[in-house]
Amino acid sequence: xxxxxxxxxxWTQETAxxxxxxxxxxxxRAALADEVESLGKRDRRELGSRMAVIVLHMLKLKYQPExxxxxxxxxxGEQREQIAILxxxxxxxxxxxxxxxxxxxxxxxxxxxxxxxxxxxVFPPTCEWTVEQVLGGDCAPQT
Numbered sequence: 357x358x359x360x361x362x363x364x365x366x367w368t369q370e371t372a373x374x375x376x377x378x379x380x381x382x383x384x385r386a387a388l389a390d391e392v393e394s395l396g397k398r399d400r401r402e403l404g405s406r407m408a409v410i411v412l413h414m415l416k417l418k419y420q421p422e423x424x425x426x427x428x429x430x431x432x433g434e435q436r437e438q439i440a441i442l443x444x445x446x447x448x449x450x451x452x453x454x455x456x457x458x459x460x461x462x463x464x465x466x467x468x469x470x471x472x473x474x475x476x477x478v479f480p481p482t483c484e485w486t487v488e489q490v491l492g493g494d495c496a497p498q499t
Contacts, residue, residue, distance in 0.1 A: 357370050357371075357374070357382050357384075358370055359384065360384055360387040367384075367387070368391075371383055371384070371388060396446075399442060399445075399446050399449065400449060400452065400456070402442065403439060403442055403443075403449055403452075403453075403456055404456040404459060404460040405460065406435045406438055406439050406442075407435075407439070407453075407456055407457055407460055407464075407490055407491075408460040408461070408463045408464040408467075409431060409432075409435045409464070410431075410432050410435045410436065410490050410491075411457070411460070411461060411464035411465075411483060411485070411490060412464040412467045412468050412471070413428040413429075413431050413432050414432070414485060414490070415464060415465065415468035415479060416428055416468055416471065416472060419468070419472065419474055419478065419479065420472045420474065423472075436491060436492060439491060440491075453487045453491070454487055457483055457487055457490060458482070458483065461482065461483040464483075465479045465480075465481075
């Protein structure tokens with residue numbers, strides 16, 4: 357059987373066949389456990405990244421309303437739809453949303469500063485929106 361380090365794709369295929377055929381003694385359990393764990397981490401990272409994109413556009417809408425673009429709204433809508441799908445597939449991620457928003461907000465803040473040319477200090481140091489607002493609330497500029 358191909359090892360994890362030699363050819364990852366082939367290792368995944370051979371491991372899947374070994375599981376299906378009940379050849380558990382041939383499986384590299386440590387590598388399989390690492391990969392299964394990484395799948396959950398990947399979904400968590402994707403969720404945080406999508407939230408950051410939403411917040412980026414919400415910041416741009418609030419702090420640079422004169423440059424408002426339909427694409428910002430489209431991006432917010434797309435990210436919300438993808439997050440909804442992800443949460444249906446992995447509802448256990450729902451309680452992690454507040455932490456993810458806090459963890460990924462600094463990224464959105466830096467990107468907003470870079471993309472708008474507005475000084476980073478102008479943007480609040482913590483997210484001014486709730487998870488509910490980010491995931492489905494009105495994304496119009498707040499006053």
